[in-house]
Amino acid sequence: GAGVSQTPSNKVTEKGKYVELRCDPISGHTALYWYRQSLGQGPEFLIYFQGTGAADDSGLPNDRFFAVRPEGSVSTLKIQRTERGDSAVYLCASSPESSGYNEQFFGPGTRLTVL
Amino acid sequence: DQQVKQNSPSLSVQEGRISILNCDYTNSMFDYFLWYKKYPAEGPTFLISISSIKDKNEDGRFTVFLNKSAKHLSLHIVPSQPGDSAVYFCAASPNTGNQFYFGTGTSLTVIP
Numbered sequence: 270g271a272g273v274s275q276t277p278s279n280k281v282t283e284k285g286k287y288v289e290l291r292c293d294p295i296s297g298h299t300a301l302y303w304y305r306q307s308l309g310q311g312p313e314f315l316i317y318f319q320g321t322g323a324a325d326d327s328g329l330p331n332d333r334f335f336a337v338r339p340e341g342s343v344s345t346l347k348i349q350r351t352e353r354g355d356s357a358v359y360l361c362a363s364s365p366e367s368s369g370y371n372e373q374f375f376g377p378g379t380r381l382t383v384l
Numbered sequence: 385d386q387q388v389k390q391n392s393p394s395l396s397v398q399e400g401r402i403s404i405l406n407c408d409y410t411n412s413m414f415d416y417f418l419w420y421k422k423y424p425a426e427g428p429t430f431l432i433s434i435s436s437i438k439d440k441n442e443d444g445r446f447t448v449f450l451n452k453s454a455k456h457l458s459l460h461i462v463p464s465q466p467g468d469s470a471v472y473f474c475a476a477s478p479n480t481g482n483q484f485y486f487g488t489g490t491s492l493t494v495i496p
Contacts, residue, residue, distance in 0.1 A: 302484075310488055311390075311473050311475075311486030312473070312475075314484060314485070324482075325483055360427055360428075362427070371416055371418070371477070372430050372433070373484070375420075375428045375429065376427050377425065377427050
């Protein structure tokens with residue numbers, strides 16, 4: 270079946286611009302996660318959705334970052350006034366209730382470059 | 385503050401030998417641990433997991449060992465195969481469905 274997909278695969282933007290990154294989770298997965306991976310680091314938790322609601326957004330670095338999941342499926346990560354330090358690979362993962370939400374299926378990521 | 389640490393950034397092993405990847409954590413509230421494998425330009429893929437009520441979990445060539453008193457886990461791959469060459473991340477969670485904390489990864493190269 271189809272896995273987690275993320276679009277775009279690459280995004281280059283200028284400092285100060287607004288960007289949106291999209292995640293399509295595996296159908297039926299109620300949990301959805303966003304992570305950020307900088308060069309040489311492991312994925313860093315940003316936010317976790319259970320259904321439509323953000324169950325834990327403690328990883329969002331500041332108020333320039335916001336994420337939504339209005340219908341409990343597709344999610345969009347929004348970054349305002351981008352900074353060069355936002356450059357990273359943004360990973361999305363989804364998880365089914367059947368695994369107790371312990372197994373996460375990752376998408377290929379969106380590589381964001383802020384010039 | 386890195387709560388999950390993988391102190392070896394890289395490891396090279398001959399094909400057929402055992403690969404041992406190590407991971408240390410600091411948070412005693414972690415009770416679920418996972419290993420992920422990542423190829424370039426792909427997202428991490430789940431490999432094997434272990435809960436804190438166990439000290440060993442085995443799946444084919446992959447075995448994870450957990451030493452709670454030392455806050456240490458390891459992944460053993462035996463026999464190692466060239467297709468195992470990838471970056472391996474360990475991750476830990478304090479409870480089900482919550483955020484996972486990842487290590488910085490170990491790049492494994494299996495030499496044919």
